[in-house]
Amino acid sequence: MTALVTSTLRLGTRASALATTQSQLVADAITAATGASVELVLISTEGDRSSAAIQQLGGTGVFVAAxxxxxxxxxxxxxxHSYxxxxxxPAPGLILAAVPAREDPRDVxxxxxGLTxxxxxxxxxxxxGAPRRAAQLRALGLGLEIVPIRGNVDTRMARVAEGDLDxxxxxxxxxARLDRLAAVTETLDPLQVLPAPAQGALAVECRTSDSRTRELLxxxxxxxxxxxxxAERSVLAALEAGCSAPVAAYAEVAEGETGPELFLRASVTALDGGDSVRGSVTGPLTDASALxxxxxxxxxxxxxxELMVVPQ
Known part of the structure; x- marks a missing residue:
């Protein structure tokens, strides 16, 4: 395919294995769709440089600002970005130019x-490391001890392999993106643990003024x-909650009487698991934000x- 652009596109990404893998997937998709060449540029973020809990770093945006x-x-x-x-x-001067097809958003x-x-x-x-997961796991009443952790995917899984965690x-x-699904012992039903808003989705951003890149993306x-x-993130925004709050939301597309429609579920769970509120709504895809x-x-x-307060 003949490239539509003569210069190589520079794609900024965090340096973690997951971030670079996700970014390479997007780079390859851009090349396949447009013929443009793409190079990855590694950028260090505050979230990568610190071992503190995400909410202690300010929560939302610690992996995004740089x-x-x-x-x-x-x-x-x-x-x-992981969406x-x-x-x-919104970020002034920037636009979310593409949201590629999503991976399975469930937790595992x-x-x-091999236990479930x-x-x-x-x-x-x-x-x-997620207050949302901690809250929902406690709410199941299984008597589990929830341990806060940080680190990349392999670091977290190694703590199980080494016997530090169950x-x-x-x-x-x-x-899935890292080809580590063989390690999964159970995919959690959203009825038990509802995913985070936008989990499994990628967000591809560029400058609002860069019409060429916007068209390619x-x-x-x-x-x-x-x-x-x-729809999911509209729940989060309207609740005025950040990505470290114990908020879950999951939208699926189902066939309704007049065509495809969104089925949106959301929940807020107290961090100790002692209380929660859940709800759902359906409507047209075009009304995603309003839903x-x-x-x-x-x-x-x-x-x-009252349930969204996360200790600092």
Whole structure:
């Protein structure tokens, strides 16, 4: 295929194995769709440099700010983010040019001896860095000891292999992209553990003024994924919660009486697992944002705000 651009596109990415793998997937998709060459530019973020818990670093945006600064400074032409890491507020001067097709958004268990969640004995240690996962796991009433952890996927799984933890809970999408699904002992049903808003989706950003890159990236757009993710993140935005709050949301597309429609579920769970509010709504894909706001309003009416407080 003849390239549509003469210069190589510079793609900014975090340096972790998952981030570079996700970014390379996007780079390869751009080349396949347009013929353009793409090179990865590694950028260190605050979230990568610190071992502190994400909420202690300020929560939302700790993996994003440095990439956006490089974009605005013209050091890179585009950046790839795990969509769930993005703040809900738009970034001036930047545009979300593409949302590619999403991976499976569910959470998974990686446990010793091939155990499932229900098979783990009471008192088993389960590692997660996400307040949402910790809250929902506690709410199941299985008597598990939830242990806060940081680190990349392999570091977390190694703690199980080495006997330091009985299990860890991770996003299935990351393991799929890293070819680590063989380690999964159970894919968790969303009825048990509802995913984070936008989990499994990628966000591809560029400068609003860069019309050439915007046009190229538009070839990667997956409209159904964007509708689902917009609905989920509208819940998060309307709740005024960051990505470290115990908020879950998951939208699926089902066939309705008049055509495809969104089925959106969301929940807010107290960090100790002692209380939660859940709800759902359905409607047209074109109303994704409004559906998310409506569901958030319902959750707030039922006491969600009091459940979102995460200790610093």
């Amino acid at each position: 990439l956006r600064e490089a974009l605005l400074a013209g050091e890179v032409d585009l950046a790839v 769930k890491d993005l703040p809900t507020a 268990l990686v446990a010793r001896d 969640l229900g098979e783990l004995p009471a008192g088993s240690t389960v590692g997660t 299990a860890v809970v991770l996003a299935r999408a990351g393991l 538009g070839r990667l757009e997956h409209p159904v994924t964007r509708s689902c993710v917009v 998310g706001r409506a569901l958030a309003a319902d959750l707030l009416d039922r006491g969600a705000a």
